[in-house]
Amino acid sequence: MKRMETTCGYCGCGCGIYVNMADDGTMLGITPSYNHVVSKGKLCSKGWHGFAFVRDSRRLSNPLIKQKDGTFRETSWDEALEFAANGLKSAMTDGDNTDVIGVVSSARCTNEENFLMAKLARAGLKTSSVDHCARL
Numbered sequence: 001m002k003r004m005e006t007t008c009g010y011c012g013c014g015c016g017i018y019v020n021m022a023d024d025g026t027m028l029g030i031t032p033s034y035n036h037v038v039s040k041g042k043l044c045s046k047g048w049h050g051f052a053f054v055r056d057s058r059r060l061s062n063p064l065i066k067q068k069d070g071t072f073r074e075t076s077w078d079e080a081l082e083f084a085a086n087g088l089k090s091a092m093t094d095g096d097n098t099d100v101i102g103v104v105s106s107a108r109c110t111n112e113e114n115f116l117m118a119k120l121a122r123a124g125l126k127t128s129s130v131d132h133c134a135r136l
């Protein structure tokens, strides 16, 4: 069995965890990091047990681009990122983009990742329309 130390991604607390894996990389479970400065060996139920989504058959494994008829076409990461960048460029106007671009971040991100998302929105995309799913 292999163990990889990482951060629980379920909320912004950032508890320290080990992902336990079989030799072929299959995820077996989670154990807490007993020396972690935030969690000190404790996890909530999501941290302990909320990893089944990793192998869920409904999980997207490739980028998709929505077609004009509403269906989705599988594509490469390069094409998907270029498509998104072109869409943002064409939506952006000079000055305040608050009316045309909004950003929704995630409670599954760390505080630092959410800070970076807010910076990207405000400084890069010039919009103050930033929200977070924890508010829903």
Ligand code: SF4
Binding pocket: 008, 009, 010, 011, 012, 013, 014, 015, 039, 042, 043, 044, 045, 046, 047, 048
């Ligand atoms: S273990 Fe629970 S409290 Fe800790 S980061 Fe994960 S979801 Fe948040």
